[in-house]
Amino acid sequence: xxxxxxxxxxxxxxxxxxxxxxGAIVFAAGSQAMRPPSHMETIDPAAVYDAPGFSNPGLVExxxxxxxxxxxxxxxxxxxxxxxxxxxxxxxxxxxxPDVIHGFDVVGTNANAMVIxxxxxxxxxxxxxxxxxxxxxxxxxxxxxxxxxxxxAEEESS
Amino acid sequence: xxxxxxxxxxxxxxxxxxxxxxxxxxxxxxxxxAGIELPEWSEELFxxxxxxxxxxxxxxxxxxFIMGLxxxxxxxxxxxxxxxxxxxxGFVLAVxxxxxxxxxxxxxxxxxxxxxxxxxxxxxAFYIGAxxxxxxxxxxxxxxxxxxxxxxxxxxxDPVPLPVHGMITTVIVWYLATAGLAAEVVGMLIxxxxxxxxxxxxxxxxxxxxxxxxxxxxxxxxxxYVLWYTVLPQVAGGRxxxxxxxxxxxxxxxxxxxxxxxxxxxxDPGIEAGWKLAHTxxxxxxxxxxLVTAFTIVASLEVAGRLKGARxxxxxxxxxxxxxxxxxAVTLAMLxxxxxxxxxxxxxxxxxxxxxxxxxxxxxxxxxxxxxxVALSFMxxxxxxxxxxxxxELRPMALARFQPYLWILGMLLFSGSNHVAGxxxxxxxxxxxxxxxxxxxxxxxxxTKIAAAGAVLLFFSAFAFVFVVAATVLAGRRSEAPAFxxxxxxxxxxxxxxxxxxxxxxxxxxxxxxxxxxxPLFHLLSQQRFGSPGFSPx
Numbered sequence: 111x112x113x114x115x116x117x118x119x120x121x122x123x124x125x126x127x128x129x130x131x132x133g134a135i136v137f138a139a140g141s142q143a144m145r146p147p148s149h150m151e152t153i154d155p156a157a158v159y160d161a162p163g164f165s166n167p168g169l170v171e172x173x174x175x176x177x178x179x180x181x182x183x184x185x186x187x188x189x190x191x192x193x194x195x196x197x198x199x200x201x202x203x204x205x206x207x208p209d210v211i212h213g214f215d216v217v218g219t220n221a222n223a224m225v226i227x228x229x230x231x232x233x234x235x236x237x238x239x240x241x242x243x244x245x246x247x248x249x250x251x252x253x254x255x256x257x258x259x260x261x262x263a264e265e266e267s268s
Numbered sequence: 269x270x271x272x273x274x275x276x277x278x279x280x281x282x283x284x285x286x287x288x289x290x291x292x293x294x295x296x297x298x299x300x301x302a303g304i305e306l307p308e309w310s311e312e313l314f315x316x317x318x319x320x321x322x323x324x325x326x327x328x329x330x331x332x333f334i335m336g337l338x339x340x341x342x343x344x345x346x347x348x349x350x351x352x353x354x355x356x357x358g359f360v361l362a363v364x365x366x367x368x369x370x371x372x373x374x375x376x377x378x379x380x381x382x383x384x385x386x387x388x389x390x391x392x393a394f395y396i397g398a399x400x401x402x403x404x405x406x407x408x409x410x411x412x413x414x415x416x417x418x419x420x421x422x423x424x425x426d427p428v429p430l431p432v433h434g435m436i437t438t439v440i441v442w443y444l445a446t447a448g449l450a451a452e453v454v455g456m457l458i459x460x461x462x463x464x465x466x467x468x469x470x471x472x473x474x475x476x477x478x479x480x481x482x483x484x485x486x487x488x489x490x491x492x493y494v495l496w497y498t499v500l501p502q503v504a505g506g507r508x509x510x511x512x513x514x515x516x517x518x519x520x521x522x523x524x525x526x527x528x529x530x531x532x533x534x535x536d537p538g539i540e541a542g543w544k545l546a547h548t549x550x551x552x553x554x555x556x557x558x559l560v561t562a563f564t565i566v567a568s569l570e571v572a573g574r575l576k577g578a579r580x581x582x583x584x585x586x587x588x589x590x591x592x593x594x595x596x597a598v599t600l601a602m603l604x605x606x607x608x609x610x611x612x613x614x615x616x617x618x619x620x621x622x623x624x625x626x627x628x629x630x631x632x633x634x635x636x637x638x639x640x641x642v643a644l645s646f647m648x649x650x651x652x653x654x655x656x657x658x659x660x661e662l663r664p665m666a667l668a669r670f671q672p673y674l675w676i677l678g679m680l681l682f683s684g685s686n687h688v689a690g691x692x693x694x695x696x697x698x699x700x701x702x703x704x705x706x707x708x709x710x711x712x713x714x715x716t717k718i719a720a721a722g723a724v725l726l727f728f729s730a731f732a733f734v735f736v737v738a739a740t741v742l743a744g745r746r747s748e749a750p751a752f753x754x755x756x757x758x759x760x761x762x763x764x765x766x767x768x769x770x771x772x773x774x775x776x777x778x779x780x781x782x783x784x785x786x787x788p789l790f791h792l793l794s795q796q797r798f799g800s801p802g803f804s805p806x
Contacts, residue, residue: 111512112759117563124559128552135548135618139541144619146534148541154798185805210387210803211470213626217693217708222535222622226470227387228798229537243706247626247695249318249381251388251805252311255699258706 147223147233155227158182158208169195181205183212183225185251188244191259196266197239205231213247216261224248237263270657270749272343275355277657279336282363283329284650284737287643290324291730293317298682298723301701302716311699315379315806318697322382323373323398326484326638328366331401333646334491335362335408338435340653341494342415344752345429350414354407362404368397379806381697383481384457386473389802392461395453402446409439427764430514431754434494437518440774442487444526444781448479460802467799471538472792478529479785486525486554488638490518492645496565496602499652501755503595504588506572509564511757515767517557517564522773524554527784531616535625538795543788544618550784551616558609565602571758593662597648597672601641604676608636611687628712629690631697632683640679644672647733654737656752660744668736674729681722689715 113121138144158164163180168190170178177196182189183205195201205214205225212225219242223231244259270277297317300306335358343349371393372378378390416428416436428436456468456476497514501507508514530547533539573584589595611633614620624630651668655661662668689712694701701716703709 111516111765113513114510114567117510117513117560117567120563121560124556127559128555131613131617132549132552136545138619139545145541146544146618146622147537148539148544149537150540150795151537152795152797155800156798185803210800210805211385213695215626215693215695220622222625224533224536226474226537227800228469229471231537241707243693243703243708245693245695245703248385249315249388249697251803252315252379253805254315254697255311255701255703258703260706 147231149230149232151230151232152228153206153230155206155208158206161206163204164206169193176200176202178202178204181214183207183214183246183257185209186246186253186257188214188246188257188259191244192262193244193259194262194264195237197263198236199266200234200236202232202234210250211248212250212257213245215245215247217243217245222247237261239263239265270659273340273657275349275352275359276336276339276343278359279332279339280650280653280657282366283332283336283646284734286324286328286332286366287730288734290321290329291727291734293321293324295723295727297321298716298720301698302720303702303713304720312376312379312806314699315381315697316373316376319379319381320370320373323369325643326382326488327398327401328370330488330638330642330646331405332362333649334438334487335359335405337491337494337646337649337653338408338412338438340657340752341431341435342412345431345754346415346419348415348418349411350418351411355411358404358407358411360404361407362401365397365400365402365404368393369401370397372397376806383477385477386457386460386468386470387800387803389461389804392458395457395461399450399453399458402449405442406446409442412436412439425763427511427515427761427768429754430508430511431494431498433515433768434490434497434518436770437522438487438490438494440522440770440777441483441490441525444522444774444777445480445483445487447781448476448526448529448785452476452480467801469792469797469799471536472789472797474533474536475529475539475785475789475792478532479526479781480529481532482529482551483525485634485638486521488642490521492598492601492642493517493561495598495645495649495652496561498754499649500565500595500598500602501568501572502753503592503652504569504572506568506570506575506755508755508757509567509571511759511761512765512767513560513564515765517561519767519773520557521554522770522777523780524550524557526777527780528554528616529785530788531618531621534618534621538792539788540791543784547784548616548618550780552613555609555613558605562606568755569599591669593665593668593672594648594652596669597644597651597675600672600676601644601648604636604644604679605641608633608641611636624690626696627690628686628694628696632686632690635679635683635686640675640683644675647675648672650733650737654740654744655747656749658741658744659746659749660740661747662736663739663744664736667732671729671732671736674725674732678722678725678727678729682719682726683722685715685718685722689719
């Protein structure tokens with residue numbers, strides 16, 4: 111196949127560009143653990159409120175000091191819909207749904223995940239101090255736009 | 269009406285009708301999001317409209333247009349459409365399926381958005397109608413393959429004409445993609461909506477959906493590429509810069525269109541991060557053919573400008589026929605893809621995706637890609653096809669010339685503001701964006717008004733397009749239909765080469781799909797899983 115010299119150069123540069131993009135992604139994934147939430151844990155959606163952690167959703171400090179927030183996302187509320195966490199500390203979110211698919215987005219942060227019935231979404235993230243809107247970003251029915259909450263990250267006084 | 273192209277014309281007419289209806293819905297949604305009070309409007313109508321707009325634009329308009337274009341290209345570059353009666357059967361099925369699905373959507377019984385993720389459950393007629401539409405398109409694919417094989421028997425050594433090379437690519441990608449859709453809809457959603465099975469697993473369903481959903485975008489895009497490679501250089505008065513690279517590009521689409529779906533599920537639970545990273549690699553591989561295309565097509569246009577006497581570095585651009593509505597529509601569509609394509613690279617960027625997933629950025633993105641690159645290419649193609657199919661001149665010509673520029677201006681406002689609002693966190697498809705006065709929501713409210721202004725311009729542009737089509741068909745001045753001419757390559761094409769071995773490439777592509785989905789699906793299915801019953805909160 112005969113290819114024009116300039117086009118050959120372009121094709122090489124294009125391959126280099128893609129390699130650079132992928133290199134940046136692999137570097138961030140490897141060195142800074144920048145990877146998307148991919149937790150594998152199933153749960154019976156009909157019995158969410160009987161499951162450990164979800165029977166009394168909210169912030170819990172585990173014996174090992176980890177801060178875990180359990181949230182039930184259901185038509186058309188987050189339970190709890192107001193969450194207070196200390197700022198700049200890793201917070202582990204555990205979220206599930208007893209009905210349809212919902213989204214969990216802490217607006218202005220990288221906390222952005224799907225909440226799928228039958229599965230537990232889990233990820234860990236920390237927040238700068240501030241008050242953040244939590245929005246459901248996956249259409250879940252006619253009152254989808256009313257499904258919201260607030261997350262308050264407070265400076266720890268010590 | 270050109271008697272040879274009745275089948276194609278019927279498909280194009282349905283496509284344009286669906287586009288007209290969906291355009292009206294689109295502008296209403298944008299006005300509603302901007303907080304403008306519309307009479308008789310409600311959240312019920314809003315989400316119904318979002319569903320109808322998505323289904324009519326993304327599934328009905330595109331599929332019918334591509335089927336019609338495929339028939340035209342087969343007839344004109346192979347000299348035949350083998351199995352035309354089957355083609356009519358496919359048409360009737362596709363229309364019937366679309367009408368069934370549209371009816372239950374308009375009745376409010378299928379407000380599930382065009383992605384129809386379970387456990388949201390629509391009326392069974394929605395899933396069955398969509399399936400029959402796809403079956404109709406499978407028959408279309410069979411007719412194109414039969415036409416190609418018939419031609420191939422007579423020309424064992426020749427390279428297939430490039431327009432048909434691209435359309436056969438489209439058919440193969442469509443078959444690979446819709447295998448996933450069939451598994452989801454026929455295997456899970458139809459029996460579930462009929463009550464034959466009680467529950468389905470939403471993550472498995474989403475995985476099958478995106479097995480289909482991403483190659484779907486290449487099913488839209490490849491026919492646009494066919495127009496860029498084979499018609500645009502001809503209309504511009506130039507030559508195709510490289511024919512074999514065009515074939516290579518199409519083959520790369522066969523290989524890498526399908527094993528990429530997890531980049532729509534980056535933030536899903538239940539799928540391992542390693543497989544999401546693997547799909548990131550194949551997603552970036554699919555950038556490559558588009559980068560090659562950018563060079564080939566722009567070089568072809570430069571050849572056109574030089575043939576018209578351009579000498580300087582950039583004066584060839586001014587020599588191009590910017591007043592030709594096909595040329596301007598298709599070229600602007602192509603330039604838009606440079607922005608839309610890089611936006612896609614951001615969406616596919618494994619970790620960066622969390623910033624934009626399910627925000628207004630995404631609707632900004634796909635209104636550039638499918639909503640402009642594909643849709644505006646198809647509008648341009650309509651301006652090219654109409655005189656050839658009807659033997660009538662475009663009327664009113666001034667409106668046809670103006671329309672593509674108006675589309676771009678409207679899209680600049682609509683898509684630009686949606687991209688920015690998405691970065692600020694505005695979720696997509698939201699009836700009321702104020703969030704009871706939340707502070708962060710204040711920042712994106714002005715942007716929804718700019719988006720609405722853009723949508724109004726887009727609506728006028730869509731109206732102008734439909735008006736030109738109707739006026740040309742009904743009252744265009746009769747003249748001799750121009751010939752269907754395709755771009756000649758700069759260098760003569762040799763014998764049939766490796767890029768024409770469709771069977772081989774299809775096998776390789778199928779293997780890649782099995783690698784990309786085999787283990788993740790096996791892993792998912794081997795867990796203890798709990799299905800979901802249906803919910804219809806609409």
